[in-house]
Amino acid sequence: xxxxxxxxxxxxxxxxxxxxxxxxxxIVLTYETTAADIPEWDxxxxxxxxxxxxxxxxxxxxxxxxxxYKNVGEMCDGVTLKLQAKK
Amino acid sequence: xxxxxxxIASKKVKKGDxxxxxxxxxxxxxxxxxxxxxxxxxxxxxxxFARSKGFAEEVMHGNILGGFLSYFIGECLPQKNVIIHxxxxxxxxxxxxxxxxxxxxxxxxxxxSVNAIEFKFYFNEKRTQTQxxxxxxxIGII
Numbered sequence: 557x558x559x560x561x562x563x564x565x566x567x568x569x570x571x572x573x574x575x576x577x578x579x580x581x582x583i584v585l586t587y588e589t590t591a592a593d594i595p596e597w598d599x600x601x602x603x604x605x606x607x608x609x610x611x612x613x614x615x616x617x618x619x620x621x622x623x624x625y626k627n628v629g630e631m632c633d634g635v636t637l638k639l640q641a642k643k
Numbered sequence: 644x645x646x647x648x649x650x651i652a653s654k655k656v657k658k659g660d661x662x663x664x665x666x667x668x669x670x671x672x673x674x675x676x677x678x679x680x681x682x683x684x685x686x687x688x689x690x691x692f693a694r695s696k697g698f699a700e701e702v703m704h705g706n707i708l709g710g711f712l713s714y715f716i717g718e719c720l721p722q723k724n725v726i727i728h729x730x731x732x733x734x735x736x737x738x739x740x741x742x743x744x745x746x747x748x749x750x751x752x753x754x755x756s757v758n759a760i761e762f763k764f765y766f767n768e769k770r771t772q773t774q775x776x777x778x779x780x781x782i783g784i785i
Contacts, residue, residue, distance in 0.1 A: 603728060603757040603783060610754055617756035 566613075566632045566639075573608045577601060587629025613639065656760055660750040664719055665769065666711045667743045668703050676707050702737040708744075708766055708776050715746060716782055724785050728759065732778035736768070743769035748780070758784040 571585045578596040591597040597605070609631070610616055615638040625631040677683055685692035686702050693701050709732065716727055738744070745767045752761035765777040 600728060603754075603759055606757045607752070607754050607759055607761070607781070610756070611752070616754075619756050619758070622756045 563632055563636050566635050567628070569612060570609065570628060570632060573605065573612060577604050577608050585628050587627065587632065589628040590626070609635065615639065615642075656750055656753045658750055658753065661747055662715075662720070662749075662762075663745060663747045664711075664715050665743060665745055666766075668707055668738060668740055670740065672707060672710075673703060673740055676704055676710070680704075680706075698737055700739050703739060703742075705732070705734045705738075705776070708732065708734075708738070711744070711746060711766075712764070712780060715748070716780065722784065726783045726785050728781040728783050730778060730780040732776055734776050736773060736775040738766075738768070738775050744775065745769050745772075751779070760784070 567585060567587065571583065574583045574585060574594070574597075575581055578594065578601055580594070580596055583594060591602065606617065606622060613635050615635055617634065621634055622631075625634060677688070682704055686696065686698070687693075687704055688701060690700050693699075709730075712730065712732070713727070716725055717723075746764060747767070748762040748764040750760060751763050752759075754760070759781055760783075761779065761781045763777070763779050766775050767773060768775050
């Protein structure tokens, strides 16, 4: 993943990660998606998702940041900002 | 055994940190495993059968190493507030009764955001240091 990734690129990559981690090919994320929209997105899978996202993008979140994100879009924003900061 | 601090919240755990322990598949562990899980497959219980398949003697159940991993994570780390999220193990060489094994686990990822630590680990036969199994395990600090 390059640092110049756009928000949309980030969302696409998130979608791939969610499909792989949650083993559900039918997942289609939007910026508004929350855990309530995806049955497999439970507390344990949440950890697996965050770990996979940190690995894929080479970024590190704080616990406070993770707790503050209200939906997928806010987390995508978080990744995008961290990638831009690495430039 | 030797341990270092494992406090992910204060980021004391970092990539490259290693932890180790020694194990031996004693007769008590072997027979206990069979009693508990009833896997009496002849590869594990019949020396003649095992030899006919090219092994020196009865091959120990691979999941005994899984038990060692459970003990390692649950009882040996300096903190008890741990939980295993996931693990994968690859068996490379057969293990036989009374062989002594060195288990080494190295931190390959620390994720303070979700209080998770990922290790790669390997079991070596103590005398020859031949690798007999390896894998990855992710734990959470709860």
